[in-house]
Amino acid sequence: QVHLVESGGGVVQPGGSLRLSCVASGFSFRTYGMHWLRQAPGKGLEWVAFTRFDGSNKYYADSVMGRLTISRDNSRNTLYLEMSSLRDEDTAVYYCAKASSGYSSSWYLFDYWGQGTLVTVSS
Amino acid sequence: EIVLTQSPGTLSLSPGERATLSCRASQSVSNYLAWYQQKPGQAPRLVIYGASSRATGIPDRFSGSGSGTDFTLTISRLEPEDFAVYYCQQYDYTPPATFGQGTKLEIK
Numbered sequence: 001q002v003h004l005v006e007s008g009g010g011v012v013q014p015g016g017s018l019r020l021s022c023v024a025s026g027f028s029f030r031t032y033g034m035h036w037l038r039q040a041p042g043k044g045l046e047w048v049a050f051t052r053f054d055g056s057n058k059y060y061a062d063s064v065m066g067r068l069t070i071s072r073d074n075s076r077n078t079l080y081l082e083m084s085s086l087r088d089e090d091t092a093v094y095y096c097a098k099a100s101s102g103y104s105s106s107w108y109l110f111d112y113w114g115q116g117t118l119v120t121v122s123s
Numbered sequence: 124e125i126v127l128t129q130s131p132g133t134l135s136l137s138p139g140e141r142a143t144l145s146c147r148a149s150q151s152v153s154n155y156l157a158w159y160q161q162k163p164g165q166a167p168r169l170v171i172y173g174a175s176s177r178a179t180g181i182p183d184r185f186s187g188s189g190s191g192t193d194f195t196l197t198i199s200r201l202e203p204e205d206f207a208v209y210y211c212q213q214y215d216y217t218p219p220a221t222f223g224q225g226t227k228l229e230i231k
Contacts, residue, residue: 045159045167045210047220059218095166108214109157111178113166 009117022096030074033099038092129223146211155215
């Protein structure tokens with residue numbers, strides 16, 4: 001049974017930093033790409049970042065490029081999101097999600113999601 | 124970037140009725156179109172992928188159709204647990220993956 005558990009959210013001042021974690025279980029973490037997505041309060045879903053199974057390639061939404069960094073530790077079955085230079089508009093629930101397969105056509109299909117962790121950027 | 128437009132914004136129906144939700148893409152995404160269900164306070168759940176394939180554990184009252192730019196999610200007979208927000212998402216032209224703005228399916 002696939003299980004994704006995010007942690008690390010909280011309240012941070014504008015310009016501040018935070019690191020989110022997502023611990024995975026129930027599947028072979030090291031063989032799947034992983035994503036971060038977010039949802040601002042009362043709003044829709046926004047894709048944030050993707051890392052391939054081995055961390056060799058990483059992709060970002062334009063809105064977070066240069067400020068958020070995705071990484072993974074396959075020995076710990078853990079995905080990370082390093083967040084810096086945070087802005088008010090980064091306030092959201094952040095979800096980690098599993099890519100549905102190793103085929104490139106399905107890298108951006110999200111078959112399992114964590115429960116999310118709330119990041120609030122406020123002074 | 125592919126823009127997805129969902130309609131209607133809100134759909135008010137009663138249990139037992141049929142629901143039809145639409146998603147239109149700004150350009151063809153072939154059949155690389157997924158639907159997600161999200162209930163209040165919960166993470167999204169994959170419902171349909173490849174425009175018409177049901178995800179694991181999804182009941183057969185859910186069906187998807189369409190290709191190219193026009194897609195439909197149909198729920199044949201609404202159950203109380205089906206009332207939620209539904210998002211379409213394209214995964215053809217990536218990055219970025221893009222989502223529609225959502226359709227809220229509410230109890231009439």
